[in-house]
Amino acid sequence: MPVTRRTVLAASALGAAVAPVIAALPGGGASARANPDGFEFGLGIADLTGPAAECGMMGYSQLEQTTAGIHLRPRARAFVIGSGGNRIVYVAVENGAVFGSVHRGVLLALAARFGDRYTERNVVLTSTHTHAGCGGSAHDYAYTLATLGFQRQVYEAEVHGIVEAIADADADVGPGTIALGRSTLRDASVNRSRAAFDRNPAAERAVFPDAIDPAVTTLVFARAGREVGALTWFATHNTSMTNANRLISADNKGYASFAAEHLEHGVRHLDGKPSYIAAFAQTNAGDMSPNLNLAPGDGPTTDEFENTRIIGERQYAASKAAAAQAVPMTGAIDAMLCYIDLADLTVDGRFTPDGAPRRTAPAAAGVSLAAGSVEDGPGLPGGPVPEGVRNPLVEFLGGIDQPHPAWLADAQAPKAVAVPLGLLPPVPWVPNVVPIQLVRIGGLYLAAAGAEFTIVAGLRVRRAVAEVLGVDPEQVLLQGYANSYHEYVTTPEEYDAQHYEGASTLFGRYTLGAYQQEFTRLAAAFVAGAAIGRGPAPRDVSALQPDLATPPGPDTTPPGLAFGDVLTQPPARCAPGERVAVEFVSAHPKHNPRRGGTFLEVQRRTGAGTWTRVANEGQWAVRFHWRKEGHATSIAHFTWDVPAAAAGTHRFVHYADALGADGALRPVTGTSAEFEVNP
Numbered sequence: 001m002p003v004t005r006r007t008v009l010a011a012s013a014l015g016a017a018v019a020p021v022i023a024a025l026p027g028g029g030a031s032a033r034a035n036p037d038g039f040e041f042g043l044g045i046a047d048l049t050g051p052a053a054e055c056g057m058m059g060y061s062q063l064e065q066t067t068a069g070i071h072l073r074p075r076a077r078a079f080v081i082g083s084g085g086n087r088i089v090y091v092a093v094e095n096g097a098v099f100g101s102v103h104r105g106v107l108l109a110l111a112a113r114f115g116d117r118y119t120e121r122n123v124v125l126t127s128t129h130t131h132a133g134c135g136g137s138a139h140d141y142a143y144t145l146a147t148l149g150f151q152r153q154v155y156e157a158e159v160h161g162i163v164e165a166i167a168d169a170d171a172d173v174g175p176g177t178i179a180l181g182r183s184t185l186r187d188a189s190v191n192r193s194r195a196a197f198d199r200n201p202a203a204e205r206a207v208f209p210d211a212i213d214p215a216v217t218t219l220v221f222a223r224a225g226r227e228v229g230a231l232t233w234f235a236t237h238n239t240s241m242t243n244a245n246r247l248i249s250a251d252n253k254g255y256a257s258f259a260a261e262h263l264e265h266g267v268r269h270l271d272g273k274p275s276y277i278a279a280f281a282q283t284n285a286g287d288m289s290p291n292l293n294l295a296p297g298d299g300p301t302t303d304e305f306e307n308t309r310i311i312g313e314r315q316y317a318a319s320k321a322a323a324a325q326a327v328p329m330t331g332a333i334d335a336m337l338c339y340i341d342l343a344d345l346t347v348d349g350r351f352t353p354d355g356a357p358r359r360t361a362p363a364a365a366g367v368s369l370a371a372g373s374v375e376d377g378p379g380l381p382g383g384p385v386p387e388g389v390r391n392p393l394v395e396f397l398g399g400i401d402q403p404h405p406a407w408l409a410d411a412q413a414p415k416a417v418a419v420p421l422g423l424l425p426p427v428p429w430v431p432n433v434v435p436i437q438l439v440r441i442g443g444l445y446l447a448a449a450g451a452e453f454t455i456v457a458g459l460r461v462r463r464a465v466a467e468v469l470g471v472d473p474e475q476v477l478l479q480g481y482a483n484s485y486h487e488y489v490t491t492p493e494e495y496d497a498q499h500y501e502g503a504s505t506l507f508g509r510y511t512l513g514a515y516q517q518e519f520t521r522l523a524a525a526f527v528a529g530a531a532i533g534r535g536p537a538p539r540d541v542s543a544l545q546p547d548l549a550t551p552p553g554p555d556t557t558p559p560g561l562a563f564g565d566v567l568t569q570p571p572a573r574c575a576p577g578e579r580v581a582v583e584f585v586s587a588h589p590k591h592n593p594r595r596g597g598t599f600l601e602v603q604r605r606t607g608a609g610t611w612t613r614v615a616n617e618g619q620w621a622v623r624f625h626w627r628k629e630g631h632a633t634s635i636a637h638f639t640w641d642v643p644a645a646a647a648g649t650h651r652f653v654h655y656a657d658a659l660g661a662d663g664a665l666r667p668v669t670g671t672s673a674e675f676e677v678n679p
Contacts, residue, residue, distance in 0.1 A: 284458025
């Protein structure tokens with residue numbers, strides 16, 4: 001949650017000029033077999049992990065929050081769904097946001113690989129919005145402040161990972177059944193902006209008597225009577241991990257996927273194609289926090305790792321409850337997309353509180369944005385702009401203390417404008433031309449947009465779309481965090497409160513009305529089967545991306561030691577339930593982020609001289625902590641929580657790539673002493 005969840009000023013700078021990434025993937029993916037009597041689908045998954053050391057993290061916009069290891073590898077999970085000759089692709093991406101830069105990069109790569117099979121019309125890229133991932137993939141300066149600019153490694157990890165997942169799903173397409181189930185979940189979210197929510201009309205508040213959206217919607221994918229995947233939507237922020245955390249993590253929604261795939265179905269990622277894929281996606285989570293005690297890392301416990309597990313486990317249980325009552329779906333597959341300019345829209349009186357026509361405005365951040373969301377993470381220490389805080393990227397771009405004209409203050413009222421993001425040099429710091437998309441999957445419709453909608457804002461869009469489509473609003477989900485990102489959308493009533501969410505509604509009080517109007521227009525074309533104009537073209541500023549982050553130089557080792565040497569050996573014996581640690585002389589992870597690979601294998605002896613991997617840092621029980629000693633020495637510290645069923649002889653094997661003074665990369669392997677696990 002970018003500029004958003006902390007402050008425009010606490011963050012970073014820009015990266016080097018960037019060219020579109022066309023993923024060079026093997027194969028070609030033949031057209032799927034048609035299934036005229038029902039659905040066909042394919043599922044795919046790929047790793048997204050970026051640099052596990054010294055990369056600014058995405059979400060809390062804290063300069064000091066840089067990566068230092070891995071907690072739970074983030075992934076992209078793709079669902080290709082077809083019927084009657086039409087297809088859509090839905091991808092749940094475990095990152096902070098799917099920026100327009102990544103959306104464009106993925107579409108270019110898909111066009112190079114598949115031609116016109118997958119386009120902006122029928123591809124939906126959505127983010128789970130973890131705040132514990134790598135940042136720097138955006139071309140929007142406001143969202144690269146904490147990474148000191150554009151980070152090509154992160155961008156390429158996301159684009160390649162998403163395309164790989166889609167390619168796998170395309171290759172997997174075949175006939176199957178899709179069932180739709182619903183349940184409710186009331187102990188995995190809390191309204192973090194209750195005073196703003198309470199400004200809404202009583203009739204809308206009555207839809208959410210606990211001031212939360214408890215709806216859980218699950219699609220169950222099956223073949224030959226066997227369940228092979230699930231896609232679940234539920235509104236809660238992916239912020240169980242705090243801004244003190246420095247481990248890359250998929251957070252609570254990532255744990256929900258882990259529980260479904262590993263604990264329930266025994267999947268082992270990176271050992272070949274998994275037999276079961278489960279994604280946990282967002283809806284209108286703008287004012288929904290997982291921190292049930294309304295403080296960062298607090299609720300239901302005071303341990304952020306436990307909270308991540310518990311909130312994830314609750315989502316998984318609710319998904320299973322929904323799946324248990326799922327009913328097979330029938331119906332069409334279709335999608336439609338257009339672009340709108342949120343900085344310059346006239347909003348018809350049908351969509352404004354007083355019935356008078358209004359306008360949106362160029363993006364501006366309010367004063368409350370700098371304070372942060374105190375329930376999920378504070379703003380800058382000492383106030384919005386503490387004395388002495390400087391950001392080299394801000395300096396490079398010319399500063400943010402630009403005067404804003406009176407007309408902008410009037411257009412944004414009652415917001416107290418802190419930073420006129422849409423008027424800053426050299427180009428606006430946030431996107432204003434963004435896509436909106438309407439997707440049909442049988443009897444379920446997704447209204448997709450690149451923002452964080454509060455639950456009442458989401459309700460209004462859902463009702464507007466449902467009215468045009470002639471369906472129950474329950475059949476329409478507000479798919480937030482999709483295809484682009486521009487912060488929040490509140491109701492006008494919530495906007496007037498100017499809490500964090502209102503201050504982060506960048507295009508003014510009538511942003512939601514603009515969305516209602518444009519989704520109404522899109523839905524009308526959708527129902528009529530009529531063409532709709534693409535709209536204004538989003539700007540391409542890929543050539544204006546500086547990178548002020550210092551790259552790591554050649555690796556060194558402590559005196560008398562070599563790469564891969566073991567600094568701390570595991571104990572000779574341990575028991576299930578214990579935590580075992582090991583430490584190696586390593587190399588900087590930026591030299592090879594090992595996306596799709598691993599930094600550690602926990603291996604069990606299976607025969608004379610043969611070993612089988614039983615865990616790595618893609619699983620909950622393993623954590624990778626990186627630290628630097630001296631100027632360029634890397635230490636890799638790993639822990640493994642020994643499972644209850646473990647037994648036998650084990651060892652740790654560490655992998656890295658060291659950069660030499662000659663500029664060459666050399667593989668590093670370190671192997672620990674063997675140890676016994678005795679039940």
